Amino acid sequence: MNSEITMNTLTCLPVRLLRSIGPTRLTALVAVVSAAVLLSGCATPGPDHTPLASATPEALGLPAQAELSVAPQWWRQLQDKQLNALIDQALQGQPSLAVARARVDKLATLADLSHAVNGPQAQFSASVDRIRYSANGLYPAPIAGNTWDTGTLQVGGSWSPDFFGEHAAELAAVLGQARAAQADAAAAANTLAAQVSRSYVALARLLAQRSVVERTLAQRQAVLALTQERFKAGLDTQVERTQAEGTLPDARTQLEILDEQIALARRQVATLCGQAPNAQDTLTPQLSALQLPAQPGVLGADLLGRRPDVVAARWRVEAAGQDVAAARTQFYPNINLSAFASLNAIGLDKVLDMGSRQLGVTPALRLPLFDGGRLRAQLSGKQADRDLAIAQYNGVVLDAVKEAGDAITSAASLARQQQLLAETQRNADQAYALAVNRYGAGLGNYLVVLSTESQVLAQRRLAVDLQARQLDTRIALMKALGGGWTEDSAASPATVAAAR
Numbered sequence: 001m002n003s004e005i006t007m008n009t010l011t012c013l014p015v016r017l018l019r020s021i022g023p024t025r026l027t028a029l030v031a032v033v034s035a036a037v038l039l040s041g042c043a044t045p046g047p048d049h050t051p052l053a054s055a056t057p058e059a060l061g062l063p064a065q066a067e068l069s070v071a072p073q074w075w076r077q078l079q080d081k082q083l084n085a086l087i088d089q090a091l092q093g094q095p096s097l098a099v100a101r102a103r104v105d106k107l108a109t110l111a112d113l114s115h116a117v118n119g120p121q122a123q124f125s126a127s128v129d130r131i132r133y134s135a136n137g138l139y140p141a142p143i144a145g146n147t148w149d150t151g152t153l154q155v156g157g158s159w160s161p162d163f164f165g166e167h168a169a170e171l172a173a174v175l176g177q178a179r180a181a182q183a184d185a186a187a188a189a190n191t192l193a194a195q196v197s198r199s200y201v202a203l204a205r206l207l208a209q210r211s212v213v214e215r216t217l218a219q220r221q222a223v224l225a226l227t228q229e230r231f232k233a234g235l236d237t238q239v240e241r242t243q244a245e246g247t248l249p250d251a252r253t254q255l256e257i258l259d260e261q262i263a264l265a266r267r268q269v270a271t272l273c274g275q276a277p278n279a280q281d282t283l284t285p286q287l288s289a290l291q292l293p294a295q296p297g298v299l300g301a302d303l304l305g306r307r308p309d310v311v312a313a314r315w316r317v318e319a320a321g322q323d324v325a326a327a328r329t330q331f332y333p334n335i336n337l338s339a340f341a342s343l344n345a346i347g348l349d350k351v352l353d354m355g356s357r358q359l360g361v362t363p364a365l366r367l368p369l370f371d372g373g374r375l376r377a378q379l380s381g382k383q384a385d386r387d388l389a390i391a392q393y394n395g396v397v398l399d400a401v402k403e404a405g406d407a408i409t410s411a412a413s414l415a416r417q418q419q420l421l422a423e424t425q426r427n428a429d430q431a432y433a434l435a436v437n438r439y440g441a442g443l444g445n446y447l448v449v450l451s452t453e454s455q456v457l458a459q460r461r462l463a464v465d466l467q468a469r470q471l472d473t474r475i476a477l478m479k480a481l482g483g484g485w486t487e488d489s490a491a492s493p494a495t496v497a498a499a500r
Helices: 015-019 023-042 074-078 081-093 095-117 166-232 238-272 308-329 374-440 446-480 493-499
Strands: 002-006 121-132 147-159 334-346 357-361 364-368
Touching: 074 081, 074 166, 074 446, 081 095, 081 166, 095 166, 166 238, 166 308, 166 446, 308 374, 374 446
Parallel strands: none
Antiparallel strands: 002 364, 121 147, 147 334, 334 357, 334 364
């Protein structure tokens, strides 16, 4: 049960009536209010609750600082104008980003509303009524039994002083949610840019693989033609001829598979850009046109301030803490002050007469007495929400550190693989060049040349896959490091204005 004491009952009478209270009545009034204040101790928040511990850089093995500078528009480091245009289109037209921005605007508006509602309020009203008064009612003649115009002009105001920080905590909680939503929007934009970039690289890989397979098909057709000539000349048997014929369907099947994957990859890029699925049917990116960005330095604790999803989770922890603080203020007295001044008269010609004035002051005091555990349960619920937010924050931090660490590890390994593959490619190219030279000098047959070229084509396919993997991993690393986002952008103009 909550007790509410107003000036109309115990502590708040209109000004003219308050003047009529004598010393004895005033003493009794003070005693009643004092007793109510003492009784407010019946509603207590209970024992202190220790929140969950948040993940720290030290516990995650992160050094205090590391240089992980990532450009805000990191995808431009790939130096592909076609990719830049696609990402710009995606950031403008993707519906999921529009949803994220709408959430930011909504929470920013709620922050403005919370700030406005908790401040002083003032109202003005004017009304005119035409009423026929009962001849047998409370009003005497000449009002009784006649119709009169009644006019009222009133100015009123109210204010609830924030003695215990309830309004400040509520505003801070809403601002925290607004900043978390903005960080979420930045994370969504970063993720979308990474998805478009990775899909673009995947499409470029498929197109490059198709070129290799086309050359493989042409090489196998040449082998078949030469084998057929040798078979006619009696130099090869039906076995060699059948084997040569059997390699063609495999190459054609690979081409068909790649064509399907290329079509699906183009549709995916178009969808990510917020376009019709067939809008990019002619998109033909080239791996050779993409530059590998420089790899950032060692992973450090600054990752936790650069990843928008981590910052969003932290803001939600802050907001949940403010919700707990606001719930605690419910155990303290709440005071509301209101006043009004009006002119009211029966007969419009007397509305502006000073004798028609009315004045009133109505402070109200709310004290929690016996609430059946409702406030305590409400506080416990907010504390549980804070623990949940901390647990979610810890999970996001762990995922962020793992994602960034995995990308750095893979990038370093792929660089070493590139060195080894380059050496293997050089050997295959040299063997092919020797075979061509021997054939040109009449020291070898063309089948040896074609067989050696098969090794070159196999290494070329591996090189295409490795190059695409390096680009894909570097894009994943840029995204894992926060995509150039900084926490300084967490507060939007609307939320900053509300904070003032």
